[in-house]
Amino acid sequence: MRNKTAQNKVINKSSDGFIRIISGQFRGRKLPVKDVQGLRPTTDRIKETVFNWLMQDTRDTNVLDCFAGSGGLGFEALSRFAKSATFIELDLLAATQLEHNITTLKLQNAHVKNINTLSFLEQKNLNEPFDLVFVDPPFRKNLAQISCDFLEKNQWLSSEALIYVEVESDLNSFTKPDNWLLIKEKKAGQVFSRLYQRQSN
Template structure:
């Protein structure tokens, strides 16, 4: 991706870019495996430190979960969940080269329970054509493009979530205006450098 960044450019916005073009799975059945990452402008795989925090929060909730990774990028969060025995995962990714790399990494891991949807995440969330719901959702959009709150509202309004779904949201630290849906309860929160990490649980209306 070499075009000028716009509000619809969706690649994973996490702590910092992998220096060697790989992400590492930190625990589970694929522990220690390294997966290549495309050199895509703006793609910043979630660091091991943040992943460790997030999955410590989710220690009792990942196994057998249906997972949606809304802004997949490197796929680090979704692959980590699958390594920890999530039932299945769907990855949304706009950038074609990043989506192609996700498909290759799924093949490398011989996963039969992972699906890639290449396209604009907001457009995909606006129309639940999958006609399915998810127990665990990762919302980790590009910084400073006003995507997190819009994504969360679409998740809630278009029935993407099971009754007590868990939603992990990662935004830039200077964003003070983020407001989740009214029925989402904040369970965990942590500031880590340039990002704020939050874990919510949906309470049925």
């Protein structure tokens, strides 16, 4: 049993990886990522597309990274001088790694909440709303739809917030809130990337 446990530890360690920050003040930095079941870090190619879309719209924003996982989107936003970032991640190993990476980058404006994203979003937001939100959930669980509905319903968004949503390319059932305007979209392999802007009522 001891040998088997040791072997599993070696396997898990060897399958851990890294994400790379592609631009901004931390450009080129590599941050460790735990090998967690269901974690699907956004590829550099998609990340580059997203932040090209957001080129003029990241600085000084309050960022919410839902289903943060590796934190690739949130850390990229912080590298590009976002005002703050909140990472929501249910898996304890992944959340702990996010904390370590925040410490490594010496960030004072980033926070991790080790909680179920839907449990977090179903509450009314009583604090400052978010200007930029990333919704990149595990596929095949309808989590994007529920999350976006909660974001709009429970006052998580500033009046003209930008919301990036990443879903599986064959998902046809996703429906945006009525006051979200689709401003960019791109399909790449199994991933459909969309950027929305909230229209203030």
